Every structure is written in C-alpha cells, then in structure tokens.
Amino acid sequence: MKTNNQQLAPLFLRLIIGYGFIAHGFVKLSRGPAGFEKLLTQTGVPLPHLTSWVVPFIELIGGLMIVAGAFTFFVAIPLIGTMLVAMLTIQLKFGFSSVNTIGLTPNGPKFGPPGYEINLLYIAGLISLMLSGAGKFSVDNRLINRQK
Structure with missing residues (x-):
C-alpha cells in the first residue's frame, strides 16, 4: 500500500509535465501554425501542414488531461511521440544539454538552441506516470474507485 507521500509524487509530475505541454501547445497555436509548419x-x-495543426492540439489537450490525470497511460503515448520526433529531428544535433551557453554579452549570457535533455526528462516523466499510474488525486483514480 502506498503512503500519502507516495500518492503525491504522481501529482507533482502531472502538474509540471502537463503545464509544460499546455504551454508549448498554446504558444504554437497562438503564434499561428504557419510558423511551426x-x-x-x-x-x-x-x-x-497537417502536423502543424495536430501537434499543438496533442500538446494542449494532452497536457490538460495529464494535469487532470485522465486516461494518463493512453494520453502519454502521443505526447512521448511528439517528444521523440522533436528530439530526433531538431534537438539531437545540438547535443544533450538544454542550456547551451554560446557567449556572454553586457546583458548577460547568450544561449544557443537547446539539446535533447528536456525531451528525455518529459519522456521519463511520462513513462513514470504510465508505470505508476496517475495517483490518488486524479480522474483515473476516481474512475477506478467508481468501478469497485
């Protein structure tokens, strides 16, 4: 049986991972899919063209569902897919680090493109949620308890 502290772990993962996907999806939609295309x-x-519309909605809706802990296992799959595609097509060539300092200006450090570190962190968090479940404070938990 899980302790109360163990029940909180998936909640914290869901909140930050879900928020991250919501933010990324919202930015892509608010700036218009043409730039992303x-x-x-x-x-x-x-x-x-199709992908520039589908991915932001996967991120936005998937992020909301992760925050709520709704159908977490199934929602994680397309989100992991978006992270893998981004990592393999964009970030891989920039190396591991998500913080690539390429210079120093009078205003502070200048950063280059991010590496694939963040992608791996999102993927690891989503896999953790898939393996452990969404936790006590989730829609998934309510649905399971309703069936009992």
Missing part, C-alpha cells in the same frame, strides 16, 4: 518543413517532418 515552416520549422517542420525545414526539418523534413512528413505532412508539415
């Missing part, structure tokens, strides 16, 4: 075209992602 250009990036997808440059990186050789298939069907860039």
Whole structure:
C-alpha cells in the first residue's frame, strides 16, 4: 500500500509535465501554425501542414488531461511521440544539454538552441506516470474507485 507521500509524487509530475505541454501547445497555436509548419518543413517532418495543426492540439489537450490525470497511460503515448520526433529531428544535433551557453554579452549570457535533455526528462516523466499510474488525486483514480 502506498503512503500519502507516495500518492503525491504522481501529482507533482502531472502538474509540471502537463503545464509544460499546455504551454508549448498554446504558444504554437497562438503564434499561428504557419510558423511551426515552416520549422517542420525545414526539418523534413512528413505532412508539415497537417502536423502543424495536430501537434499543438496533442500538446494542449494532452497536457490538460495529464494535469487532470485522465486516461494518463493512453494520453502519454502521443505526447512521448511528439517528444521523440522533436528530439530526433531538431534537438539531437545540438547535443544533450538544454542550456547551451554560446557567449556572454553586457546583458548577460547568450544561449544557443537547446539539446535533447528536456525531451528525455518529459519522456521519463511520462513513462513514470504510465508505470505508476496517475495517483490518488486524479480522474483515473476516481474512475477506478467508481468501478469497485
């Protein structure tokens, strides 16, 4: 049986992972999918026009569902997919570190493109939620208890 502290762990994972996906999806939609489509075209992602619309909605809706802990196992799968594609098509060539300092200006450090560290952290967090479940404070838990 899990202790109360162990029941909190999935909640903290869900809140930060879900918020991250919500933020990324919202930015892509608010700036318009056309800019994201250009990036997808440059990186050789298939069907860039369709993908520029689908990915932001996967991130936004998937992020909301992760925060709520709703259908967590199944929602994590397409989110992991988006992270893998981003990592393999964009971040891999920039190395591991998510903070690539490339210079120092009078205003502070200048950063280059991020590496794949953040992608791996999102993937690891999502896999952890898939393996452990969404926790006590989740829609998934309520659905399971309702069936009992």
